[in-house]
Amino acid sequence: MEILNHTDKNKIFQVLKENITIVALVIYGVTFLNYYIYYNSFQISIFNYIGLNDMIFFFLEYIFKILSCIIITEILLFSVYVFLHNIFANIRLTSTKKRRKYFKNLNENNRKRISNVIENSFSESLILFKLTIITLSIFGLAFLPFKTILIPAYFIYLIYLLEKIQKERDYQILTYFGGALVFISLLITTFINSYDKRFEKDDSNISFYENTTFVTTNKDVSCYNYLGETSTHIFLYDIEKKNSKIYNKNNLSDITIKNSNIIDSSITKIRKTEIYVLFEKMMSE
Known part of the structure; x- marks a missing residue:
């Protein structure tokens, strides 16, 4: 195929x-x-x-x-x-x-x-x-x-x-x-x-240390949005103060990206649809 x-x-x-x-x-x-x-x-x-x-x-x-x-x-x-x-x-x-x-x-x-x-x-x-x-x-x-x-x-x-x-x-x-x-x-x-x-605050959950300062985009404790990154820099945006933050990766340590479970939630939604349930039932017969 x-x-x-x-x-x-x-x-x-x-x-x-x-x-x-x-x-x-x-x-x-x-x-x-x-x-x-x-x-x-x-x-x-x-x-x-x-x-x-x-x-x-x-x-x-x-x-x-x-x-x-x-x-x-x-x-x-x-x-x-x-x-x-x-x-x-x-x-x-x-x-x-x-x-x-x-x-x-x-x-x-x-x-x-x-x-x-x-x-x-x-x-x-x-x-x-x-x-x-x-x-x-x-x-x-x-x-x-x-x-x-x-x-x-x-x-x-x-x-x-x-x-x-x-x-x-x-x-x-x-x-x-x-x-x-x-x-x-x-x-x-x-x-x-x-x-x-x-x-709008996004669901990104990225954290790292810039020298000794802890930075995170976790929406429970932060108002930072993750904008993106290049091979050398990470870009964040403060939606409350309306300013952008630029971080050089050479100065960062312990970069952590937590799983947002988007794929898991999407699969769960698909499995609950009538078409999937019907198809699964046909396959099991």
């Missing part, structure tokens, strides 16, 4: 290779703009504290999160479809006593021929199944967490599925569309984060 087959990968990589200069400029341009908008809203001259590696990893981290969502979605849809397809195939072959007897009395070649007829429609019906589920799921996007990651991942995956059912695929348009969507999503994410960090 692959999201992209060998031909798809080659064509997309070919588009990227032919436009490598543009791709590099886009990566640096997008990162530069997002860093500037975000940190400038806190009066931090961020370009005094970052290097090229920080700019590259900022963009790649966002792309990795989107691709991770797409891969997880692909695996889930594939697994559900295989499960349903196997049930459907068994029903078609053994739904009545007459069919069971007929199929049982067939020789091996005839059995294989009938099974191949069912299996030949697998790939085409799989794409249609994915497209149907993804299209219908648009109504649930508003209720999902991590919208700034899930929404661009959703539309990139949807466009990819639509391209898969076309006889002639334009990978250049797909690549450009994906890039534009990532760019717009990053800007929206940056504006949302800069607003939230200025006015």
Whole structure:
């Protein structure tokens, strides 16, 4: 099971290779703009504290999160479809006593021929199944967490599925569309984060010592928000005093990041949904 087959990968990589200069400029341009908008809203001259590696990893981290969502979605849809397809195939072959007897009395070649007829429609019906589920799921996007990651991942995956059912695929348009969507999503994410960090206490729980001074973002004892960090500095914001704090990592010790249990809570919510409960019940039967 692959999201992209060998031909798809080659064509997309070919588009990227032919436009490598543009791709590099886009990566640096997008990162530069997002860093500037975000940190400038806190009066931090961020370009005094970052290097090229920080700019590259900022963009790649966002792309990795989107691709991770797409891969997880692909695996889930594939697994559900295989499960349903196997049930459907068994029903078609053994739904009545007459069919069971007929199929049982067939020789091996005839059995294989009938099974191949069912299996030949697998790939085409799989794409249609994915497209149907993804299209219908648009109504649930508003209720999902991590919208700034899930929404661009959703539309990139949807466009990819639509391209898969076309006889002639334009990978250049797909690549450009994906890039534009990532760019717009990053800007929206940056504006949302800069607003939230200025006015609302976040759930970050990072603590460290600067020489002998203890610093923490624990919301029970602190009004600091964690803004982010580079390879050399950590940035915090005091939402009460409305000022930014910049800490050089060379002066810090005992840096502790406590687990916020976001993943655990998300898994718990998913397991309580009716779809998951129904799927778990079907698997246990």
